[in-house]
Amino acid sequence: MGELILCTQSIAANPFFLEDTSLNIYSMEEMSYYIYNNVYLLNSDFISVELCNWMGRELGLRQLQQQLLNAKKENAPLHVLVGMLLSQVGYLSKSEIRQVVETIASFENKSSVECEKMRGDRLMEKDKIVDAIFEYEHLLDDNPAGKMPREFEGDIWHNLGSAYARLFFFDEAAKCFEQAYMRNHKAVSMRMMLASLRCNKNEAAFDELVAKYFIPADEVASIKEEVTALSKQAEIADFGQQIDTLLQNHEVFDKTTSEMLGKWKQEYNLLCRI
Numbered sequence: 001m002g003e004l005i006l007c008t009q010s011i012a013a014n015p016f017f018l019e020d021t022s023l024n025i026y027s028m029e030e031m032s033y034y035i036y037n038n039v040y041l042l043n044s045d046f047i048s049v050e051l052c053n054w055m056g057r058e059l060g061l062r063q064l065q066q067q068l069l070n071a072k073k074e075n076a077p078l079h080v081l082v083g084m085l086l087s088q089v090g091y092l093s094k095s096e097i098r099q100v101v102e103t104i105a106s107f108e109n110k111s112s113v114e115c116e117k118m119r120g121d122r123l124m125e126k127d128k129i130v131d132a133i134f135e136y137e138h139l140l141d142d143n144p145a146g147k148m149p150r151e152f153e154g155d156i157w158h159n160l161g162s163a164y165a166r167l168f169f170f171d172e173a174a175k176c177f178e179q180a181y182m183r184n185h186k187a188v189s190m191r192m193m194l195a196s197l198r199c200n201k202n203e204a205a206f207d208e209l210v211a212k213y214f215i216p217a218d219e220v221a222s223i224k225e226e227v228t229a230l231s232k233q234a235e236i237a238d239f240g241q242q243i244d245t246l247l248q249n250h251e252v253f254d255k256t257t258s259e260m261l262g263k264w265k266q267e268y269n270l271l272c273r274i
Contacts, residue, residue, distance in 0.1 A: 012058035016051060028059060032091035035082060039103050040119040047072065047081040064088045079104035113139065113148055117156055124159065129166050136160040154184025161192060170200035178209065190215065191223055198227040 015024035018034070020041060025031050035042065047068060056065030064085070071081055083101045086092055092100070107115045120135035136156055143153060161176030177193035180186070190213065197206040210220055 010059045012054070014054075014058055016054045016058070028055070028061070028085075028089040029091045032086055032089045035086065036092055036096060036100055039100050040107075040122040042078065042082070042104065043115075044078050044108075046078060047085065061088070077105070077108050079108060113143075113152075117152075117159075120156075120159060124163060124166075129163050133160065133163045136163065151184045154180045154182070154186070154189065156180075157183065158186070158189045158192070161189075161196070165192070165196055165199075170196040171202065171205075174200070174202075174205070174209075181213070191219075191226075194220070194223045195227050198224060 010027065012026045015026045016031075017024055020043075021034075021038070023034065025034065049069065049072070052065045052068045052072070055061040055068075067084060067088075068081060071084065079101045082104055083097060086097045086100065107118050110118070116135060116139050120132045120139070123129075123132035123135060136159055139156055140153070140160070146153070157176050157180035161173040161180060164170075164176060165173040174193050174196035177189050177196060180189040181193055194206060194209060194215070197203075197209070209215075
């Protein structure tokens with residue numbers, strides 16, 4: 001999982017396999033860590049009979065196994081089951097457990113589509129961009145007959161466009177924002193559609209969409225000014241100056257460029273991690 005987890009309880013000889021994320025779990029501490037860091041990936045079937053039986057069989061937690069199985073027979077909601085599990089382990093603090101339980105409860109009363117969108121949104125907030133893209137695209141692929149409200153579907157397309165833009169795929173982002181604008185008719189989607197093309201310096205496509213959607217000249221000028229202003233921000237300007245300096249100094253160019261590229265690659269990989 002990328003971090004060292006201190007386990008004070010039993011370690012399973014046979015791990016529990018989490019299919020959604022292709023992870024093997026060997027201890028209840030690992031399970032607690034996973035739940036806390038992936039709460040928006042949990043679905044109603046997460047506390048399964050198989051998981052309960054694994055706890056009893058592999059970790060000797062017979063009492064917790066029976067408590068969870070009994071609660072499941074009484075149709076206890078997921079937030080109650082997760083709260084019972086986390087409280088027995090003792091890996092998380094009381095405030096952390098309360099946070100997890102409240103988060104799960106917040107999306108239990110919503111539709112499955114709303115929950116999936118919330119998961120995608122939270123993944124975006126945590127900079128798990130590729131996971132968010134998978135979540136949004138899965139939602140849209142499951143809506144071939146257009147069963148979800150048009151505006152809601154448009155908002156999903158908008159967020160998908162934002163995810164692609166975070167990865168600098170501006171053409172893909174512009175297409176998503178256009179799909180969003182066709183459905184939700186929101187000015188923000190329209191502006192992001194044109195801003196993405198402007199960032200990618202695709203003037204032909206920019207002008208085509210301006211004409212297609214009869215976007216007023218003052219709105220077009222505002223979008224162009226906004227993108228230009230962003231490109232002149234201090235951080236971006238300093239970056240450009242660094243590049244110019246490197247190009248002029250051939251002696252340090254190779255070493256410094258290698259270091260900078262390594263840093264950019266690391267930062268980009270973090271956004272692309274799954």
